[in-house]
Amino acid sequence: MDASVSIAASIALGIGLAAAVGFRVFLPLLIAALAAYTGHLRLDDSFAWLGSMTAITMLGVAAVVELAAYYVPAVDNLLDTITTPLALVAGAVVSAAVITDMPPLIKWSTAIIAGGGVAAVTQGVTTLVRAKSTAFTAGLGNPVVSTVEMLAAVIIALLALLAPLAALALVVGICWATVRTVSRFLRADRAAKQKRPAP
Numbered sequence: 001m002d003a004s005v006s007i008a009a010s011i012a013l014g015i016g017l018a019a020a021v022g023f024r025v026f027l028p029l030l031i032a033a034l035a036a037y038t039g040h041l042r043l044d045d046s047f048a049w050l051g052s053m054t055a056i057t058m059l060g061v062a063a064v065v066e067l068a069a070y071y072v073p074a075v076d077n078l079l080d081t082i083t084t085p086l087a088l089v090a091g092a093v094v095s096a097a098v099i100t101d102m103p104p105l106i107k108w109s110t111a112i113i114a115g116g117g118v119a120a121v122t123q124g125v126t127t128l129v130r131a132k133s134t135a136f137t138a139g140l141g142n143p144v145v146s147t148v149e150m151l152a153a154v155i156i157a158l159l160a161l162l163a164p165l166a167a168l169a170l171v172v173g174i175c176w177a178t179v180r181t182v183s184r185f186l187r188a189d190r191a192a193k194q195k196r197p198a199p
Contacts, residue, residue: 007099011099014099015114018090018092018115018119019091019122019156019160019167020154020157021153022087022126023122023152026059027063027153027154030056032098035161037053041098043097044096044100050097070149071143073139080127080131084120084124084127093115095111096111096115118175121174
């Protein structure tokens with residue numbers, strides 16, 4: 001494979017995994033660790049530990065706890081507050097782990113800006129959707145939101161491993177839809193404030 005194509009694929013893979021981390025922090029990391037352990041994912045040498053059985057065990061426990069906690073009323077909204085900065089860091093780390101054959105400065109710049117940024121966007125989507133679900137359904141719709149987020153994390157992580165460029169295209173679509181949705185919410189809030197009678 002041509003070096004430039006290999007680098008592009010590894011960047012796309014990193015961004016895809018980072019996007020999945022924004023939906024669930026530990027589940028995509030577990031999938032990446034299992035892929036590395038079985039020889040289906042090449043890691044940067046400094047991240048070889050991610051493909052160890054110790055890492056798989058720890059990530060497995062963390063993933064189960066995280067998944068279960070998102071189905072507990074009130075705890076899910078609290079978790080969004082905690083996992084937002086964690087997702088940004090995890091997105092940058094998992095991107096750096098799979099971006100290979102690049103100078104460290106360029107690799108980490110790409111991982112932090114692209115990986116961390118995309119993880120923050122997808123995490124922001126989940127936070128916004130859960131907040132709206134809590135407001136409109138009194139939290140009754142939150143388990144559905146949690147299930148969709150879990151499936152999104154798994155599907156995007158697996159797609160990133162199998163077809164990195166397709167995963168990148170999907171992530172770009174998610175980011176575009178997010179920008180449109182947030183803009184729509186802001187316009188709706190602005191219109192609602194303008195309609196309120198002055199005190």
